[in-house]
Amino acid sequence: AQSVTQLGSHVSVSEGALVLLRCNYSSSVPPYLFWYVQYPNQGLQLLLKYTSAATLVKGINGFEAEFKKSETSFHLTKPSAHMSDAAEYFCAVSFYGGSQGNLIFGKGTKLSVKP
Amino acid sequence: GAGVSQTPSNKVTEKGKYVELRCDPISGHTALYWYRQSLGQGPEFLIYFQGTGAADDSGLPNDRFFAVRPEGSVSTLKIQRTERGDSAVYLCASSRRGGTGELFFGEGSRLTVL
Numbered sequence: 749a750q751s752v753t754q755l756g757s758h759v760s761v762s763e764g765a766l767v768l769l770r771c772n773y774s775s776s777v778p779p780y781l782f783w784y785v786q787y788p789n790q791g792l793q794l795l796l797k798y799t800s801a802a803t804l805v806k807g808i809n810g811f812e813a814e815f816k817k818s819e820t821s822f823h824l825t826k827p828s829a830h831m832s833d834a835a836e837y838f839c840a841v842s843f844y845g846g847s848q849g850n851l852i853f854g855k856g857t858k859l860s861v862k863p
Numbered sequence: 864g865a866g867v868s869q870t871p872s873n874k875v876t877e878k879g880k881y882v883e884l885r886c887d888p889i890s891g892h893t894a895l896y897w898y899r900q901s902l903g904q905g906p907e908f909l910i911y912f913q914g915t916g917a918a919d920d921s922g923l924p925n926d927r928f929f930a931v932r933p934e935g936s937v938s939t940l941k942i943q944r945t946e947r948g949d950s951a952v953y954l955c956a957s958s959r960r961g962g963t964g965e966l967f968f969g970e971g972s973r974l975t976v977l
Binding site: 851 | 866867896898903904905906907908911919922954956964965966967968969970971
């Protein structure tokens with residue numbers, strides 16, 4: 749069965765520091781993987797996705813994620829945090845390899861950015 | 864509208880009452896999803912529509928939950944005989960077509976069952 753584990757429910761970084769949000773997945777079929785972001789009082793929005801093309805995926809706002817099959821990981825990174833990055837981030841895996849599109853989400857990681 | 868619209872944004876009801884939550888997707892999006900998000904958890908899949916039909920309702924927790932999308936646009940999630948455990952934020956999302964995983968979410972309807 750497909751599942752997603754996000755390590756760390758809260759991550760705090762200083763402005764300008766590296767952001768690393770961890771995601772590990774379990775899937776019996778080649779996964780489609782996604783990161784979504786939820787800013788305060790807004791709906792979730794897609795940050796980036798991996799669908800079996802390039803293993804390094806670039807998303808919006810300077811974020812990127814690398815698919816590592818050997819580690820079953822899809823960690824999200826950003827070289828330099830900005831105050832506006834403070835939000836909750838969700839990793840998700842697609843069921844049936846994307847044929848249905850319904851996603852299985854992790855529990856989320858809340859990112860705080862200190863000035 | 865430009866985005867996915869959900870109404871009401873907040874609903875407080877008493878245990879045992881009937882509740883309807885409405886979702887107006889982005890115009891032209893054929894796929895529509897309902898998710899439920901409890902405190903401290905990620906969104907949990909409930910049901911997926913492709914057009915007017917429910918393509919996958921495997922996430923509905925029991926027969927008190929039902930959803931319709933009669934004209935392939937607006938959808939209504941219906942909860943009968945509400946229980947305190949139904950309290951959560953109910954999220955609706957739409958996409959141009961099913962299978963992409965690229966969902967556009969509304970801000971959710973927060974349901975509180977007293």
